[in-house]
Amino acid sequence: MQAIARVNRVFKDKQGGLVVDYIGIANELKAALKEYTASKGRGRPTVDAHEAYAVLEEKLDVLRGLLYGFNYSDYLTGGHKLLAGAANHVLGLEDGKKRFADNALAMSKAFTLCCTLDEAKAVRDEVAFFQAIKVVLTKREISAKKKTDEDRELAIRQIIGNAVVSGEVVDVFEAVGLDKPNIGLLDDEFLAEVRNLPEKNLAVELLERLLEGEIKSKFASNLAQEKKFSELLDSVIKRYQNRSIETAQVIEELIEMAKKFAAASKRGEQLGLNDDELAFYDALANNEASVRELGDEILAKIAHELTANLRQNVTIAAASAVQYVHAEAGGFMEDVTATLQARNYYFSRDFSDIEGPNQQSKAEEWGQGFILNFKSGYTHGTVGVGVDAIGMLGVKLDSSPDRAGTGLLPVAGDGRGADDYSRLGAALKVRVSSTELRIGELQPNLPVLTFSDIRLLPPTYQGVSFVSNEIAGLTLHGGHLRSTSLRNEAGDDRMRAMLGRTPQAGFSDAFNYAGGDYALNAKRTSLSAWYAQLEDIYNQRFLSLKHSEPLGSWTLGANLGFYDSQEDGSKLAGEIDNRAFYSLLSARQGGHTFYVGYQAMFGDSAFPRVFANVTPLGNEVPTYEFAEKDERSWQARYDYDFAAVGVPGLVATVRYIASDNVDTDRGFEGTAHERDLDISYTIQSGPLKNVGIRIRNVAARSNYRSDIDENRLILSYTLALF
Incomplete structure (x- = not known):
């Protein structure tokens, strides 16, 4: 310790001193000091x-x-x-x-x-x-x-x-026997030598380093070209690292890229533009529509005149100007994203002690779904305009009339599951400042209309909505929806309600909503107030409070909510009188999260919602809703995120909910309980990266409704198209 202390010096970020930090013995030194002090100088102080x-x-x-x-x-x-x-x-x-x-x-x-x-x-x-x-x-x-x-x-x-x-x-x-190249040239002779190297893997490394350096050097002021070649290089190397292509093939692709790079570097001479003018030209030409409409000659002229004008009127560096033009170019097409999700869904429910007229003992189906999501950017200007679109296809893999009705597939008149079903929808979006208006195909996710993606394909709604964030911390919502496409339907249909678990017969012409969420306390606290109306069926008010509080290594959370619902207009579902309260408390430390919840229904009706959606009620799960007339329920839940022990992507949940006090209108008190086990894993790397696997097992029992044993197996993969 004395020897270290005499030469150890604090320098820059080495707060433990150069010797201790560079050698990496800080922890051992602390342990040695503790042992040395405790033994009054007779410990073992050295490593x-x-x-x-x-x-x-x-x-x-x-x-x-x-x-x-x-x-x-x-x-x-x-x-x-x-x-x-x-x-x-x-x-x-x-x-x-x-x-x-x-x-x-x-x-x-x-x-x-x-x-x-x-x-x-x-x-x-x-x-x-x-x-x-x-x-x-x-x-x-x-x-x-x-x-x-x-x-x-x-x-x-x-x-x-x-x-x-x-x-x-x-x-x-020198180690591989090559003359050090002039990396500003990457001539054919040198590339041929690299191609013939016996050390193929190292040849890939050398070419990657050369190209990466030249991309940053040559196109330091040309963001369009730098992005193009950087993405191309990154794509080739990722395929090589994932073993999607062989070493010899990746060498050929890198050499071909080097040749394209050399050709790109000479385009200025061919177009009669200097480096600054070429940067503007590439920023303009990066928009394919401008190339089609204007052509190379006009684009070159615009780039030349724009550069000359800037030099005459503004003292600004060419690189800064290019960055500005590039940023402004991020409009309708440049900000486009598109993803394709493939979802393989197996769903099985076994019913026992069956209650009600439907005596089907088993519902079991298997399907393959595809969900294409397209999102454009916004046009430039005070009013930005864009388009979002969604395309969905569901394909039957297994079903039969005696096992249909899982909600995965449409059910035909003969009771059979449809072989396939599909839908394509689009929405126009308009943005002014921090307010956005959408008209067309919508997928709202609201406390009064929760996005319920719990089967093969998600539901959609048709109408108009707006979201405004003009005031810091405050988000305002409003909307008018005229129809829906259910999770297992292709066409538009009018909306109807459910009371508890029971679908109602009447159909509504519109669902209207307005509400707001306000975040405060560094976004650890949020307050919500909402109003919803399913015309001529029910109207509903909702208030909630959410809060999270760090406490040492723990984070405590609370989620409290209250719904007040009653019949509306023509009362197509009869008299409705329901008030629902829920509370869900949580405590999280590391990978562990513990929950306890309480939920209570009051009034003369079960809880109303739009068919066939789930709700944010704290004790609602996709099997039993625990939202029947006068029902009281308690929940205990435990989640574990295995990233805490070095297995990112693996999450497990076990949950138990029990209820009583259900007014069955049959002369006895209803009770129910449910045990859920969910395990999900998303592969983090390799050729199967982003493939998700989810397993769900449920056992639900009741004295007033059918008992259910449920299993789900869901495989999914989302591919980013652009």
Whole structure:
């Protein structure tokens, strides 16, 4: 400790001191001080070099294993000549680059702590060889972390040329037997040499570094071209890393990209434009519609005159002007996004102790759904205009008349599930300031009309809506919906209501709503007030309070809500009198979240909602609603996010709800209980990245309605088209 203290100095971000922070022994030093103090100076204050050597041996074995199959026995005399082959071998392994770099770093730290031991000295040269391989593999990442924006251009070229390990320079190009290229040219002769390299994986790395550096260098002031080539390079490398294409193929694609890059660099000469004018030209030509309507000649003339005009009237750097033009170009087409979700859905319900006229004992179907979502940007100006569209297709995979009715597929007149069904809808959107108006196909998600995507395809509504955020923290909503397309229907239909679990016969011509949410207390608290009307059936008022409160390592949450509903207009569903209160309290720490909830129905009716939607009621789940007349229910729930233990994407939920006091109108008190288990996992990397798997198992029991055993298996994948 004395030796460290005498030479240890605080420098920049090394608050523990250069020796402690760089060697990485801060935790060990604290433990040593504690032991030394507790034993009154007779503790063991030094790092055990033999323990460090044990770690060194372990990491050396791992690194040797990663190089298994590559002969590096001549590393003492010809280490530099072996570097390329060794790096190429590691790059050919699954996640080899990261595994080798991580273990080499741990090896270096351990060697630093035990380098005075004779047995450590005996492997010093092998340690240095492994360190050199790590530099060849990772020097681009290291540089990117250390360099500022001002130094980045110089850093890229330095990284390509050399890397320092143990005081020596490792030239990557020399290691593979190439002359260091003029990377401003990327001529055919050099590219041919790279193509013929025996170390194919390393050749990919070299080409990626060269192209990345040249893209940033050549197109530093041309954002359109920089974005185009950067995205192209990133796409090729991702396919290579995911093993979607072979090494030889990716080399050919990178070489072809280098040729396109060279051709793009010469376009200014062909169009008669200098670099600044070419930047404006590319920003304009990035809009395909402008190219079709105006053509290259007119675009070049516009770019030339615009640049000259700027130079005469404004003292502004060309790069800043290009950035401005590029930002303004993000309009209707440039901000377009489109996704395609494929959803495979299996749904099964077994009914027992069946209540009611429908005596079907099992509902079981399997379908494949496709959901295409298209969203445009907005045109420029005070009033921005755009279009959103949705296309949906559902395909039957398995069904039969005695098992139909799951809600996955439409049911034909003969009781059979339809072979397929589809829908295409669009909405015009208009934005003024922070207020947006939508007209057409809508998917609202409101406390009084919750977006209920719980089957093969989601429902939609047709009408008009607006959302306004003009006041900080306050979001206002309003809308008029005239029809709906149910989750298992293709056409438009009028809306009707459900009271509790029971669909009502009357149909309404419109659903109207207005409301607002106000966030305060750094958005940890929100207040909501809403009004809704399903014309001639019911009207409803809703108030809620949500709050979250950090408390040490915990976060406590509360969600309280109250609905007041009554009949409306012509009373197509009869008299309605319901007041519903719910509370859901939570406590979260790390991956654990605990919930307790209480929910109560008051009045002479069950809770009303639009058919066939779920609601934000705290104890409502997709099997039992716990919203019957006078029903009281309690909930206990536990969620665990496995990201806390290193498995991101895996989440599990177990929930139990019990109720009583149901007014059954049959002379006895109704009771019910339900146990839910949900497990979902989204794959985080590799060829199956973003594939989602969800399993749901339910057991629901009651003395006044049918018992249900339910299983769902849902596979989904969302592909970003652009």
